[in-house]
Amino acid sequence: xxxxxxxxxxxxxxxxxxxxxxxxxxxxxxxxxxxxxxxxxxxxxxxxxxxxxxxxxxxxxxxxxxxxxxxxxxxxxxxxxxxxxxxxxxxxxxxxxxxxx
Amino acid sequence: xxxxxxxxxxxxxxxxxxxxxxxxxxxxxxxxxxxxxxxxxxxxxxxxxxxxxxxxxxxxxxxxxxxxxxxxxxxxxxxxxxxxxxxxxxxxxxxxxxxxxxxxxxxxxxxxxxxxxxxxxxxxxxxxxxxxxxxxxxxxxxxxxxxxxxxxxxxxxxxxxxxxxxxxxxxxxxxxxxxxxxxxxxxxxxxxxxxxxxxxxxxxxxxxxxxxxxxxxxxxxxxxxxxxxxxxxxxxxxxxxxxxxxxxxxxxxxxxxxxxxxxxxxxxxxxxxxxxxxxxxxxxxxxxxxxxxxxxxxxxxxxxxxxxxxxxxxxxxxxxxxxxxxxxxxxxxxxxxxxxxxxxxxxxxxxxxxxxxxxxxxxxxxxxxxxxxxxxxxxxxxxxxxxxxxxxxxxxxxxxxxxxxxxxxxxxxxxxxxxxxxxxxxxxxxxxxxxxxxxxxxxxxxxxxxxxxxxxxxxxxxxxxxxxxxxxxxxxxxxxxxxxxxxxxxxxxxxxxxxxxxxxxxxxxxxxxxxxxxxxxxxxxxxxxxxxxxxxxxxxxxxxxxxxxxxxxxxxxxxxxxxxxxxxxxxxxxxxxxxxxxxxxxxxxxxxxxxxxxxxxxxxxxxxxxxxxxxxxxxxxxxxxxxxxxxxxxxxxxxxxxxxxxxxxxxxxxxxxxxxxxxxxxxxxxxxxxxxxxxxxxxxxxxxxxxxxxxxxxxxxxxxxxxxxxxxxxxxxxxxxxxxxxxxxxxxxxxxxxxxxxxxxxxxxxxxxxxxxxxxxxxxxxxxxxxxxxxxxxxxxxxxxxxxxxxxxxxxxx
Numbered sequence: 001x002x003x004x005x006x007x008x009x010x011x012x013x014x015x016x017x018x019x020x021x022x023x024x025x026x027x028x029x030x031x032x033x034x035x036x037x038x039x040x041x042x043x044x045x046x047x048x049x050x051x052x053x054x055x056x057x058x059x060x061x062x063x064x065x066x067x068x069x070x071x072x073x074x075x076x077x078x079x080x081x082x083x084x085x086x087x088x089x090x091x092x093x094x095x096x097x098x099x100x101x
Numbered sequence: 102x103x104x105x106x107x108x109x110x111x112x113x114x115x116x117x118x119x120x121x122x123x124x125x126x127x128x129x130x131x132x133x134x135x136x137x138x139x140x141x142x143x144x145x146x147x148x149x150x151x152x153x154x155x156x157x158x159x160x161x162x163x164x165x166x167x168x169x170x171x172x173x174x175x176x177x178x179x180x181x182x183x184x185x186x187x188x189x190x191x192x193x194x195x196x197x198x199x200x201x202x203x204x205x206x207x208x209x210x211x212x213x214x215x216x217x218x219x220x221x222x223x224x225x226x227x228x229x230x231x232x233x234x235x236x237x238x239x240x241x242x243x244x245x246x247x248x249x250x251x252x253x254x255x256x257x258x259x260x261x262x263x264x265x266x267x268x269x270x271x272x273x274x275x276x277x278x279x280x281x282x283x284x285x286x287x288x289x290x291x292x293x294x295x296x297x298x299x300x301x302x303x304x305x306x307x308x309x310x311x312x313x314x315x316x317x318x319x320x321x322x323x324x325x326x327x328x329x330x331x332x333x334x335x336x337x338x339x340x341x342x343x344x345x346x347x348x349x350x351x352x353x354x355x356x357x358x359x360x361x362x363x364x365x366x367x368x369x370x371x372x373x374x375x376x377x378x379x380x381x382x383x384x385x386x387x388x389x390x391x392x393x394x395x396x397x398x399x400x401x402x403x404x405x406x407x408x409x410x411x412x413x414x415x416x417x418x419x420x421x422x423x424x425x426x427x428x429x430x431x432x433x434x435x436x437x438x439x440x441x442x443x444x445x446x447x448x449x450x451x452x453x454x455x456x457x458x459x460x461x462x463x464x465x466x467x468x469x470x471x472x473x474x475x476x477x478x479x480x481x482x483x484x485x486x487x488x489x490x491x492x493x494x495x496x497x498x499x500x501x502x503x504x505x506x507x508x509x510x511x512x513x514x515x516x517x518x519x520x521x522x523x524x525x526x527x528x529x530x531x532x533x534x535x536x537x538x539x540x541x542x543x544x545x546x547x548x549x550x551x552x553x554x555x556x557x558x559x560x561x562x563x564x565x566x567x568x569x570x571x572x573x574x575x576x577x578x579x580x581x582x583x584x585x586x587x588x589x590x591x592x593x594x595x596x597x598x599x600x601x602x603x604x605x606x607x608x609x610x611x612x613x614x615x616x617x618x619x620x621x622x623x624x625x626x627x628x629x630x631x632x633x634x635x636x637x638x639x640x641x642x643x644x645x646x647x648x649x650x651x652x653x654x655x656x657x658x659x660x661x662x663x664x665x666x667x668x669x670x671x672x673x674x675x676x677x678x679x680x681x682x683x684x685x686x687x688x689x690x691x692x693x694x695x696x697x698x699x700x701x702x703x704x705x706x707x708x709x710x711x712x713x714x715x716x717x718x719x720x721x722x723x724x725x726x727x728x729x730x731x732x733x734x735x736x737x738x739x740x741x742x743x744x745x746x747x748x749x750x751x752x753x754x755x756x757x758x759x760x761x762x763x764x765x766x767x768x769x770x771x772x773x774x775x776x777x778x779x780x781x782x783x784x785x786x787x788x789x790x791x792x793x794x795x796x797x798x799x800x801x802x803x804x805x806x807x808x809x810x811x812x813x814x815x816x817x818x819x820x821x822x823x824x825x826x827x828x829x830x831x832x833x834x835x836x837x838x839x840x841x842x843x844x845x846x847x848x849x850x851x852x853x854x855x856x857x858x859x860x861x862x863x864x865x866x867x868x869x870x871x872x873x874x875x876x877x878x879x880x881x882x883x884x885x886x887x888x889x890x891x892x893x894x895x896x897x898x899x
Binding site: 024027028031056057058060061062064065067068072073088091092093094096097 | 484485486487488489490491492493499502503505506508509510511512513514577578579
């Protein structure tokens, strides 16, 4: 299944919708996108993941790296995370740093 | 092409008939090839030019420069050559006036910037102005010796003599040495008169062996054999070196007994300049042992006590003296007294290093509190710092976390300038240091699984399968060493990424597992060190490389510079490798480094080891320059102590043993913080602690109970088992699920086969028989809970 992504920035919040399978080869594209959000120094990054069926570790790395680069106190929220994806994130310890709904 | 040392300079040579042809031609060529403009001057008597003839071959030589209109400000060197030139030029038609050439010479003597070169019969020209050479050291043709005495000069029986800005030569035969001296002086940029000679009062440290003590004056021989005499005063204090937590021990009542030949002593003194030389008066003496020839740090419990105190210091600083061990409270940055700074970062490597130190402290002392700190630290690393990558089946470690306001922000890439936005090999290596040392004690399978996962990371992403070795950095997204985002760290290898595996974790992992895969990886890294790091361009190793192993001399702070301690670390670890997979070239390089480093990295006057120096000498330099300062860092002292102990212990001889002692003496006298606890980061060259900026901290990235504890642990092992041939008891705490083969390996370090055996084993306080004395292994019983193992190691009698 192909991977699609779309970002919408409103005020202090960047919302990114990911769909399909985020494998290693699509990670650089996601990285470019979150780098844009980092460039705008948003305070909240919301990822809508209800249509994301797979997230590679490379994908998690993009998010972790983005979190390091965002302003102190900024929040990353994952919405609609499927159990498989949540397990990948849990193994990286990143679940301790974000809100998963 | 060779550098032209006289570029932009002017050499003026006086001329007349009866010159020595070969000499003049020599000056012409020699000064010109050094880039100087060579000008011939004479008295032209109003003519445009005059042609003179040589003494031997009557060779004609035309001169156009008039000395009567010469501009001395444009001249750097004025030469009065051999032959009858000087005699002819001192002719004056008016017997009451100085000849123009004499006037020129007199003016030149008035300017110390100008080097005056006078050779053979040249000093005749100074006869009418004898005051310019009165009291000065000169040489001249044998025929003129009486003349120069009459002029009041001090004749010196040498071919070439330098007296500040006056260079004299014996005869035309010596024109080459004469010219060479002039070139050296000009190239050095200063006539001898302006050479800086200290003549002020200062205080400094002398380290040395007593050679005599008479009428209040100590004669010393420094580490490099120079004699120094030091006077005692009515206010000279004396103490014995002491361990952490020990009180001040006065030695002043025992001076007669202690100041006996051969005893090693540190003298802090004041240097007074008087009567043309320095008088040194001692203000404080530090002796290394209670009896002459004794060294406190060679007592069996010195390092064991010290690691206990270090463990208590970090326990107290991080978690309180006896409160619960809660790593949420852990902070990387500790101030001098151990209090936490207003900073909320927990770095993976500082926790890992503390786990290393606490594990080592348990091994030596059996204090279970240290083990608890280590185990909780390893668990914390697992929960908070570990990234398990299922796609690649590898494990990597965050740089750290920021725990401000109770949140937990992952710091994925390094926060250090050297490694910014990258995953440096160095940090991944040191993330394993603590867990691996703890694994030796407990055999915790979770730790081994993470180590294996990290080794797969190294093999898969850092390793260079084509040209060997490990890259120093990978990018955080694609884990590639070649990503352009890495900037100056792209496609690079360095000392740490190749050489730090062995000391940080890999030797310990091999000791714990006996797994030949790890021996093979060690062999690969040591082969690369031996092959690529020693270079002909410098006596120090090369530390940075491009992918193809060509030197990288442009990187950030390193440029073309050497870290003294890295050279010593190579020597130390090559000698450890001699007990795993020995090779002649390992020993040869270790020995070579051990022999040459005292002259290249140690302080011969004060003892101790320096930090970072330029790998190469600039023209005219004889000493490798310090890059930032001449301070001495604690970890580099450690490298020296361990390197020379193991070199001495493995058959290297008395000279290496002496170096080990001198190094340990400096560390023991100056690095222990008797006021606050712990070890100082840096001391000044004279041993005073340097307590400014980050060097004031006790918990920074490499401080945190790593090197100081490693020193205590391995100095104990080397001193007792290799040097003193005395036994040593170690503590272990295997878990019920620890060590898949249920074999506990208790060799404390890579030791030469057959040198040490396991003499007895105690399990939970009772004698235990299932062990292999030669292999130093214990077959563990099935158990429901962890067992405490005491292993008594003893040297094998020859």
